[in-house]
Amino acid sequence: MIAVATTEDELAGVCERLRALGVRSMDVVAPSDTRRVVLAALDDTPGEARLVASLRAEGAMAVTRPEAGAALQKWLRDTRSITFDGRLSVCRAWSEHDRADLPGLIELGPGGFGDGRHPTTGQMIEVLTERIAGAERVLDVGCGSGILGLCALKLGAASLTALDINPDAVEAARRNADINGMGARMEATLAPLSEIEDAFDVVLANIARAGIVELAPELVSHVSPDGWLAVGGISPSQCSQVAGFLRPLAEVDRRTAGEWATLVLAGE
Ligand SMILES: C[S@@+](CC[C@H](N)C(=O)[O-])C[C@H]1O[C@@H](n2cnc3c(N)ncnc32)[C@H](O)[C@@H]1O
16 A cells, blocks of 8 residues: 655645556545545555655655554554654654644655654754744754754744755755745755854754764854754763863753763853
């Protein structure tokens, strides 16, 4: 089976396209006022994968989906939304779960790391819910799906510059900004950090120890005098060493859970 996330406005066009591609029967789920998820079963599994690839190439948010059994139960569990601090909710666009009443909803299409389920992403989002006050200019280094920057915007940040070395991530981040109505406040780029000239109120980098250490001087230089930097994807035992690379910023917050840690640093 495949699932295609679309909107109420674009539903007829998507169904017509699926029929043109040979799909004979479809169900439509309406998890919110505007979101529609088209479910379509084909006779053969390789055919489903090919259909998803064709639809993705056309820009559609299409995925293969289990049809029944334990695999479907897992899929339904994994596509539930996650709510952070009662203010911010994240789910995949093709989630069939009702989300009409979720606070601060962000939906994510395909591509790019980061759907909120990995502990490092979760820790970074927790930092954002505690620290974003509103009107900040945010830089997200290693944006993946764009999830961190989009959460910051949802919490009231003014603008977002998102960069990644992976073209698929940059494309995914742009699309995710658009489907959440935030495209005008976001710029996504493949440009290296050294080519970004501005300083920012908030700099985010969930790029693991090696990436943080490699970019440390540039991460620090992109933080405005009253701004702060959050780095994630490190182990608790690496915190002090990583903080050392980020001087003269000083550690102001640390959160650890299991094997992961996130550090927040600011000027003294
Ligand atoms: C662990 S993912 C984090 C994605 C997302 N920000 C999150 O928190 O879920 C790390 C991302 O950083 C990107 N990345 C790694 N090194 C980078 C670098 N030097 N400059 C920019 N992006 C980088 C990777 O391509 C990947 O998309």
